[in-house]
Amino acid sequence: MKQKLKLGASTWLWESPFNTESVTLFPKIKALGYDLVEIPVEDPKLVDGQEVKKALIDSGLEVSVCGAFGPSKDLTHDDVKVHQQCFDYLEQCFDLCNLLGAQFLAGPMYSAVGKARMVSQDQRKREWELAVSNLYKVCNMADEKGLSIALEPLNRFESDMVNTANDVMRLVNDINHRSAKVLLDGFHMTIEESNIRQAINTVGDKLVHLQVSENHRGIPGTGLTPWHQFKEGLQDINYQGAVVIESFTPEIKELAAAVCIWKHMADSQDEFASKGLEFLMNTFNNQ
Structure with a gap:
């Protein structure tokens, strides 16, 4: 990593769902020192792309875009109508990515988040093949x-399909398309x-995006995460993408319940963003 990594923050740190009025966060994110804002698109109808584009230009922020995949947007569902809803x-x-200048759409788009079950090997094989063909x-x-698309492995409590770097590379290899890339979180x-x-090296040049928080979803640097391994892994593959803080606020009850955030991880979300950025700068860009 000879050049400094771009550092970003997800608007999920402050609010959900992202909507056109959420652009009022952009000046704050820029003033804190971030290079990039990550926009999670839960409902495209809530987002006026032209207004968001103008706000990005005005703030001087770059952008990444990620999707949100609930039961109504599941490419492994038995009902093909649900597949079409996802398409x-x-x-x-x-x-929206094209309008805003994002190079990829990120997220666990292979299945619905929260789909974690003990199922037969036959069903698992059938759902895997559905994911591959639909992706x-x-x-x-x-x-x-x-x-491109950046496919994200989730932990076992949120997905029974893709949990590790090995899993996502198997998926990428089975899809066998130049637009299939990887996001690690x-x-x-x-x-x-x-x-x-080792996980970062497993993904290698397919890695186009990295999201981070602590192992407990708190401020980077306040938990058990082996940050030196992140830095070494990114150096190994000469990573040129961004590092984006993704966490959530317990003030948004529906989202907090979905991601099991039961308590505040900082005195304020602004403090979370500020201290997190300081740690990431010292870890990745100031040494």
């Missing part, structure tokens, strides 16, 4: 717009991986 949603997200279609959709990695550096 329609992804099409809107890709259009190939998604890759074609993205490729037509000059974009340090929170999930501290649960599922045995070695962070």
